[in-house]
Amino acid sequence: MLASFTARGRFWRGNLHGHSSASDGALTAIEVCARYRAQGYDFISVTDHFMARFGFPLTDTRALRGNGFTTLLGAELHAMENSRSELWHILAVGLPPDFAPPTPTETGAELARRAAESGAFVAIPHPHWSHLTLEDTRALHFADAMELYNHTSQVNCDRGDGQVLYDAALFDGLRFGAIATDDSHFKTADAFGGWVMVKAPENTPEALLAALKAGHYYASQGPELMDIRRDGDDLVVACSPVSMISLGGARAGTVNSHGDGLTSARVSLASFAGGWCRLTITDAAGRRAWTSALWLD
Ligand SMILES: [Zn+2]
Numbered sequence: 196m197l198a199s200f201t202a203r204g205r206f207w208r209g210n211l212h213g214h215s216s217a218s219d220g221a222l223t224a225i226e227v228c229a230r231y232r233a234q235g236y237d238f239i240s241v242t243d244h245f246m247a248r249f250g251f252p253l254t255d256t257r258a259l260r261g262n263g264f265t266t267l268l269g270a271e272l273h274a275m276e277n278s279r280s281e282l283w284h285i286l287a288v289g290l291p292p293d294f295a296p297p298t299p300t301e302t303g304a305e306l307a308r309r310a311a312e313s314g315a316f317v318a319i320p321h322p323h324w325s326h327l328t329l330e331d332t333r334a335l336h337f338a339d340a341m342e343l344y345n346h347t348s349q350v351n352c353d354r355g356d357g358q359v360l361y362d363a364a365l366f367d368g369l370r371f372g373a374i375a376t377d378d379s380h381f382k383t384a385d386a387f388g389g390w391v392m393v394k395a396p397e398n399t400p401e402a403l404l405a406a407l408k409a410g411h412y413y414a415s416q417g418p419e420l421m422d423i424r425r426d427g428d429d430l431v432v433a434c435s436p437v438s439m440i441s442l443g444g445a446r447a448g449t450v451n452s453h454g455d456g457l458t459s460a461r462v463s464l465a466s467f468a469g470g471w472c473r474l475t476i477t478d479a480a481g482r483r484a485w486t487s488a489l490w491l492d
């Protein structure tokens with residue numbers, strides 16, 4: 196997690212999860228890219244539902260790259276069945292354009308594994324919306340990340356938060372990163388509510404994918420993290436103005452700083468020694484940014 200702030204390059208803002216009219220989104224991929232670009236995003240991935248009823252779309256956005264904006268090829272993969280006997284949803288960003296459709300017998304874990312082996316960044320989306328369990332996270336233990344926040348699940352059914360299952364997975368020893376995404380369909384106000392900031396030397400698909408795979412990112416709804424450094428038993432944080440800087444983790448209780456327009460804090464890691472912790476910053480409007488877990492073992 197700390198390597199995000201020492202890695203070479205700068206932070207690029209992107210949405211890793213969204214749909215176009217190639218599956219169940221309202222807008223064409225051209226229009227989806229135009230909307231994000233107009234909002235100042237540096238990159239997105241259009242991740243249509245990779246299902247037979249949509250013709251297994253792996254939406255090709257390569258022609259929409261250029262002039263400071265880029266795209267990663269991706270898809271939301273599906274297979275039966277998760278621990279609730281429901282369809283798996285698996286986010287895969289950085290897929291090769293010829294990624295083969297699932298076979299009828301391929302399990303969710305096998306499909307996710309095949310995506311990871313193809314080089315993609317694999318994430319567990321909307322865990323609360325899907326009512327996923329620890330059994331599900333164990334099945335996808337090799338995944339890169341979990342959605343800590345899914346904007347469309349928040350806007351449309353008040354189940355956007357993935358924090359409880361994320362923490363449970365960490366207690367279980369799983370080392371997922373934490374991302375925020377829109378999962379935009381542009382049918383409701385479901386866009387521009389959660390994103391990742393990826394630290395990479397340049398805004399190219401290759402550099403962004405390498406940075407994602409290396410864990411060089413944080414998740415946000417608005418606040419910016421400028422720097423996080425470890426100084427002995429403390430974590431030293433610099434950020435855009437917020438009203439709370441809070442560290443929670445593998446012990447009950449949190450270490451936090453409150454104030455108006457806080458832009459820095461020094462928080463003690465001591466109570467999380469031997470375990471993990473993660474940082475949340477919250478601005479005056481209640482918008483948050485989150486780091487992935489920091490392991491202290
Ligand atoms: Zn989904």
Ligand SMILES: [Zn+2]
Binds near residue numbers: 271
């Ligand atoms: Zn989706």
